Amino acid sequence: MDDRQLQQWVEHISLTSFGRPFLHKARFNRRLTSTGGRYFTKSHDIEISWAQLEQFGPEDVEKIIKHELCHYHLHLLNRGYLHRDADFKTLLRQVGGTRFCRSLPTAKRKEPYRYKLICSSCKTEYLRKRKLDPKKYACGKCRGKLKLHELDSKQNS
Known part of the structure; x- marks a missing residue:
């Protein structure tokens, strides 16, 4: 899967789950290992972890995309888009997104003290x-x- 296919996938999920179009850019980031995805408030773009797709498959990544789209749509509607906000938690529950992504076993979590x-x-x-x-x-x-x-x-x- 490449960035173009991810863009189409995000646009499809946005229309079917949220009833609203996704009008910005979605792309994979191969360096994301400790997080499943990111939403950028200034550009409204979304980045998704390539490692999550490789390790856990499209079902888990779809939940991550829904999580990031919750940030996206709520932010554009000037509603609570942060993790702690009730609007975010409610919408995430409604669309079936995940609150936390699964940990990657290959991610180097804790470096030893030197x-x-x-x-x-x-x-x-x-x-x-x-x-x-x-x-x-x-x-x-x-x-x-x-x-x-x-x-x-x-x-x-």
């Missing part, structure tokens, strides 16, 4: 994924100096 900061005064440890300059920070408990240690990859996985 660095540890240790307070020289109270010995409090802070784990970090990114390297930072310890001179710019102080201990959150005692305001002591921090020392940076690099962790082994085997130690924290």
